[in-house]
Amino acid sequence: MTELLFRDDAYLRSCAARVTGVDERGIRLDRTVFYATGGGQPGDVGTLRLADGTTIAIVDTVKGDGDEVIHVPAPDAALPQPGTEVTAEIDWERRHRLMRMHTCLHLLCAVVPGAVTGGAVGDGRGRLDFDVPGASLDKEAIAAALNRLIAEGHTVAPRWIDDAELAARPELVRTMSVKPPSGAGRVRLLEIDGVDLQPCGGTHVKDTAEIGPVEITKIENKGRQNRRINLAFAG
Numbered sequence: 001m002t003e004l005l006f007r008d009d010a011y012l013r014s015c016a017a018r019v020t021g022v023d024e025r026g027i028r029l030d031r032t033v034f035y036a037t038g039g040g041q042p043g044d045v046g047t048l049r050l051a052d053g054t055t056i057a058i059v060d061t062v063k064g065d066g067d068e069v070i071h072v073p074a075p076d077a078a079l080p081q082p083g084t085e086v087t088a089e090i091d092w093e094r095r096h097r098l099m100r101m102h103t104c105l106h107l108l109c110a111v112v113p114g115a116v117t118g119g120a121v122g123d124g125r126g127r128l129d130f131d132v133p134g135a136s137l138d139k140e141a142i143a144a145a146l147n148r149l150i151a152e153g154h155t156v157a158p159r160w161i162d163d164a165e166l167a168a169r170p171e172l173v174r175t176m177s178v179k180p181p182s183g184a185g186r187v188r189l190l191e192i193d194g195v196d197l198q199p200c201g202g203t204h205v206k207d208t209a210e211i212g213p214v215e216i217t218k219i220e221n222k223g224r225q226n227r228r229i230n231l232a233f234a235g
């Protein structure tokens with residue numbers, strides 16, 4: 001298992017780690033700051049730096065078994081031996097944009113009523129699909145409500161509850177397409193103070209003001225009861 005340092009501190013840009021395994025899928029470390037693709041959020045890119053200064057470019061991060069994280073090296077990279085000490089460093093600028101957009105999608109969830117049927121966090125843009133039967137969604141009204149919540153500067157923080165408490169509060173699970181991260185009898189929730197509370201294993205900014213202004217770029221019909229709301233950072 002990989003120790004997932006980003007779960008407790010999404011702002012960690014690098015960490016010291018030891019290579020625990022290397023195979024055709026990629027490189028495993030004992031601990032990491034790299035987020036693996038999941039929950040609609042893309043995996044991190046970055047580098048592993050060896051003691052002699054050489055670097056291995058990491059072009060993607062994916063999940064292995066359980067909490068295992070697989071760092072996918074560039075195709076031409078020289079691979080390290082198991083036991084090698086490395087410094088794992090993510091592309092922070094990209095990750096921070098993903099964190100801002102991911103947090104923004106939580107706000108969108110709070111602004112638009114209806115079950116979420118899908119979604120994706122992109123670099124600079126994002127989208128959520130809502131099961132909204134026949135309703136016409138007002139692009140400008142949604143953008144205004146979102147930007148107000150962003151500007152209000154709500155505190156964002158993870159917290160854990162046990163499986164029994166989540167089972168007793170099914171209304172917490174808005175996103176049916178994403179299985180909440182659980183294990184060892186507890187589930188990770190993401191709380192935006194006064195706005196939203198739901199299971200999530202992704203990375204988020206600590207204050208909604210950090211998201212910055214956003215715009216709704218397009219609302220699409222994706223089937224009879226499915227509306228796709230696309231948004232992007234403004235300017």
Ligand SMILES: [Zn+2]
Nearest residue numbers: 102190200202
């Ligand atoms: Zn989240």
